Amino acid sequence: MCAMRDLDAKAREAKGKKAAFGQDIDLESFSSDNPFHEAVQDIGQLPENERERMLMAGIDTRPGVRSGTYLQKDGTSVYSTSLQEGLEIIPIKTALEKLDWVKEYYWKLLSVDTDKYTARARLDLHNGYVIRALPGAKVTYPAQACMYIEKDGFSQNVHNIIIAEENSELHIITGCATAAHVARGLHVGISEYYVKKGAKLSFTMIHHWAEDVAVRPRSAGVVEEGGLFLNNYISMKPVKSLQMYPTVYLKGKGAVARFYSLLVGSPGGELDVGGRVYLSAEETRAEVISRAITNGGNIIARGDLIGEIAGVRGHLECRGLILKEGSIHAIPELTGKVDGVDMSHEAAVGKIAQDEILYLMSRGLNEDEATATIVRGFLSVDIPGLPAPLKEEIDRAVELSQQDMM
Numbered sequence: 001m002c003a004m005r006d007l008d009a010k011a012r013e014a015k016g017k018k019a020a021f022g023q024d025i026d027l028e029s030f031s032s033d034n035p036f037h038e039a040v041q042d043i044g045q046l047p048e049n050e051r052e053r054m055l056m057a058g059i060d061t062r063p064g065v066r067s068g069t070y071l072q073k074d075g076t077s078v079y080s081t082s083l084q085e086g087l088e089i090i091p092i093k094t095a096l097e098k099l100d101w102v103k104e105y106y107w108k109l110l111s112v113d114t115d116k117y118t119a120r121a122r123l124d125l126h127n128g129y130v131i132r133a134l135p136g137a138k139v140t141y142p143a144q145a146c147m148y149i150e151k152d153g154f155s156q157n158v159h160n161i162i163i164a165e166e167n168s169e170l171h172i173i174t175g176c177a178t179a180a181h182v183a184r185g186l187h188v189g190i191s192e193y194y195v196k197k198g199a200k201l202s203f204t205m206i207h208h209w210a211e212d213v214a215v216r217p218r219s220a221g222v223v224e225e226g227g228l229f230l231n232n233y234i235s236m237k238p239v240k241s242l243q244m245y246p247t248v249y250l251k252g253k254g255a256v257a258r259f260y261s262l263l264v265g266s267p268g269g270e271l272d273v274g275g276r277v278y279l280s281a282e283e284t285r286a287e288v289i290s291r292a293i294t295n296g297g298n299i300i301a302r303g304d305l306i307g308e309i310a311g312v313r314g315h316l317e318c319r320g321l322i323l324k325e326g327s328i329h330a331i332p333e334l335t336g337k338v339d340g341v342d343m344s345h346e347a348a349v350g351k352i353a354q355d356e357i358l359y360l361m362s363r364g365l366n367e368d369e370a371t372a373t374i375v376r377g378f379l380s381v382d383i384p385g386l387p388a389p390l391k392e393e394i395d396r397a398v399e400l401s402q403q404d405m406m
Contacts, residue, residue, distance in 0.1 A: 011122040014113035022243025030155035034075035057175030058206040070145040075126025086137025092128040109220035128158035133168035164199035184212035193221030202230035225252025238266035250284040261290040265297025274302025279312035286314040294326035310340030320349035
């Protein structure tokens with residue numbers, strides 16, 4: 001109890017502290033008053049319009065296609081179930097009340113006084129989830145978690161803890177969406193990832209927000225010896241303001257982290273997305289790869305690798321494509337602290353070459369079809385280590401987004 005009071009005190013001191021990156025958001029212009037939502041017994045029985053909105057964020061409500069599901073409407077956990085042995089899915093408020101071991105992971109990788117967004121998540125927490133693969137469990141069919149905003153102008157404040165225990169395998173799709181009638185809102189999300197020795201975790205985020213939503217995820221992870229962490233982020237629908245900069249610490253020999261981002265900036269949108277990895281143990285490796293397209297929005301693509309021991313390897317890659325107005329700013333950073341690190345980066349920003357369009361048109365496509373084909377190829381990123389069902393979900397998210405993007 002004393003530790004919780006200390007967290008609250010630190011958070012109160014940081015309530016007005018601006019973030020280091022991204023637009024400043026007026027938190028007081030959003031409501032944290034949580035409306036009542038009844039528990040859902042069968043997510044397949046959700047209204048069709050809700051299921052359609054969730055599907056655009058990768059959330060599949062059909063039976064038998066996921067190993068487990070967590071669903072939160074506004075601030076209320078309305079559905080939480082695991083369908084596979086060795087997989088635990090628990091609302092975080094329930095977990096903190098009933099499971100002492102959860103406190104060993106809660107606010108351990110992030111500080112509540114980082115900025116006013118972390119402070120809000122601590123002082124006005126609605127809910128969130130704990131998803132854990134038990135030692136040796138192979139949860140290869142994706143689990144899914146949906147954060148859904150139904151109340152216009154709502155500030156959804158969540159905290160998530162994801163744990164892949166020793167020698168386990170866990171794949172998660174987290175889809176964030178708003179109801180069709182929602183015009184504006186705020187999502188503040190804290191996520192802490194723990195990848196234990198020999199474990200594998202892939203965490204794929206697909207966002208489908210309303211055009212006037214602000215999004216402020218704050219996340220960090222630690223990977224132990226021989227562990228693998230894949231972090232995939234897809235934001236191809238219009239969003240007002242997005243800022244995220246997850247940090248991962250590679251603490252064990254041979255640990256690996258890979259970040260992949262697919263970003264589309266729409267008119268009036270501001271996207272500031274990146275990833276930072278500390279390579280702090282022997283034979284650790286990291287990649288931060290992004291594909292960014294703007295047709296009127298402003299995008300900042302960041303990447304930061306810090307090599308702290310000889311023999312580590314890392315690579316940053318950012319490619320940007322300007323279709324119409326807008327801007328893309330690539331910021332790759334490399335820091336080598338000892339002799340013997342091997343890190344590199346490459347960045348390129350430009351437009352579609354006219355000769356590529358003309359070539360495809362000579363093969364029978366019209367100009368729009370030719371442009372769409374080039375864009376599809378540009379967004380095609382090979383993410384090694386994904387199971388087939390998860391790769392299909394990412395491909396589907398890209399396909400569903402293309403028509404609106406073009």
